[in-house]
Amino acid sequence: MRRVRVPVHRRAGVPGRVVAVCGALLLLAGCGQGTTDDGESGLPGAPTGVTAAAGSATSVHVMWNAVSSGPGVRGYEVYRGAEKVKDVPASEHMADITRLSPATAYVFTVRARDTEGRLGPRSREARATTPTAVAADRSAPTRPLDPRGRTVGSQAVQLSWSPARDDRRVVSYDVYQGAAKIHSVGGNQTATVVTGLRPGTRYSFTVRARDAADNLSPASAPVRLTTAPGSDDGRGTAPTSFHAATHRTDGAYYLDLDWVAPRTDGVVTEYRIQLDGQSATSLVWGADAPRGKASYSFYLGREAGVRHRVRLRARLPDGTWGGYSAERTVITGQP
Structure with missing residues (x-):
C-alpha cells in the first residue's frame, strides 16, 4: 500500500490514487513533515538525502546532498545521536564514522555551517546497525x-x-x-x-x-x-513522461500528476515534489512501489485561475537524489 508523509484521503472514483489534504499554503511549508533545502532566518538549510549504511562491524558510511541554497557553506558536521563525531569540508558530502561498536544501532544527522560560522538545522535522521563482529577473520573478500x-x-x-x-x-x-x-x-x-x-x-x-x-x-x-558534454541538470536520472493537470471535486481543486519512474538498477520508492519553486511534499511507497508509470494527486485550494509550476525528482536506490523532471504549468479551473 502506498504511504505518504502527509495526511491523505482517497480521491473518489479513482481507486488507489492518493490525495494530500493539506492546502497549498500548508504544502509549501511541507505540511509540517517535509524537508526543504531552504534556510531559515539566513541560516544554511538542512542537508537532504542523508543515508547511513554499515561499512563493517565498527564503521558506518554517511552520505548527504550538498546544501545549495542560502548563504555559502563552509563545511558540515556529522552527529551520532547528540554527539558531533566528524567535521567535513564543504567540498565533500560523505564521511566514514569509525570506532563504533558491533551489533549496535546508530542514528546520524548532518548540519551545515556557513562561512560566518553559523549552524543550520539538523537533517532528518538516518539509521544504521553495525553487524556482529567476526573473531579472528583475516580473510578478505574476493574482488568484485x-x-x-x-x-x-x-x-x-x-x-x-x-x-x-x-x-x-x-x-x-x-x-x-x-x-x-x-x-x-x-x-x-x-x-x-x-x-x-x-x-x-x-x-x-x-x-x-x-x-x-x-x-x-x-x-x-x-x-x-x-560524461556527456554540456549540462543536462541530471535529466538522465529524472522521471520521464511527466504530465500535470487539475480537477475539481466538492468545490476544491486538485493537482493530478503522472510520470514514468527513472531507469535504475533498483526500485524507486520515494519522490520529492516541488511546487512553485519550493519543496511541497515527499511521496513514499513501500514494497509495492511502481516500476513503470506512477500517479499522485493533492489538494491545491478553492480558487480558480491560480497558476502553479510543478516538477519532481526521485531518490535513487543508492540514497542520492536524481535530476528533476521537466517542469509543468497548470491553472486551476482550466483543462
Whole structure:
C-alpha cells in the first residue's frame, strides 16, 4: 500500500490514487513533515538525502546532498545521536564514522555551517546497525568481477558489478574514483549511480568489497567512462513522461500528476515534489512501489485561475537524489 508523509484521503472514483489534504499554503511549508533545502532566518538549510549504511562491524558510511541554497557553506558536521563525531569540508558530502561498536544501532544527522560560522538545522535522521563482529577473520573478500557502467547524461554514471565472495559475508562495497573513495553501498547491492560529476570529463572507477572485520578486497578492474558534454541538470536520472493537470471535486481543486519512474538498477520508492519553486511534499511507497508509470494527486485550494509550476525528482536506490523532471504549468479551473 502506498504511504505518504502527509495526511491523505482517497480521491473518489479513482481507486488507489492518493490525495494530500493539506492546502497549498500548508504544502509549501511541507505540511509540517517535509524537508526543504531552504534556510531559515539566513541560516544554511538542512542537508537532504542523508543515508547511513554499515561499512563493517565498527564503521558506518554517511552520505548527504550538498546544501545549495542560502548563504555559502563552509563545511558540515556529522552527529551520532547528540554527539558531533566528524567535521567535513564543504567540498565533500560523505564521511566514514569509525570506532563504533558491533551489533549496535546508530542514528546520524548532518548540519551545515556557513562561512560566518553559523549552524543550520539538523537533517532528518538516518539509521544504521553495525553487524556482529567476526573473531579472528583475516580473510578478505574476493574482488568484485565483471564491473560495467554507462553514462547518465553529463553529471552521472551508473555502475554495476558481480557479487564478491567472502567466507563470512560481504557487508559493503566501496566505489573509488581513481585513488579516492567516493561512495559506499550495502553488501546486498551490486549497482549504484554516482552523481555530481563534471560534464565532458573522463573518469575511472573501481569497486572493492568489505567484510564485517574491515577486510578489504582487491580492486575490481577499472570502468572508464566519459560524461556527456554540456549540462543536462541530471535529466538522465529524472522521471520521464511527466504530465500535470487539475480537477475539481466538492468545490476544491486538485493537482493530478503522472510520470514514468527513472531507469535504475533498483526500485524507486520515494519522490520529492516541488511546487512553485519550493519543496511541497515527499511521496513514499513501500514494497509495492511502481516500476513503470506512477500517479499522485493533492489538494491545491478553492480558487480558480491560480497558476502553479510543478516538477519532481526521485531518490535513487543508492540514497542520492536524481535530476528533476521537466517542469509543468497548470491553472486551476482550466483543462
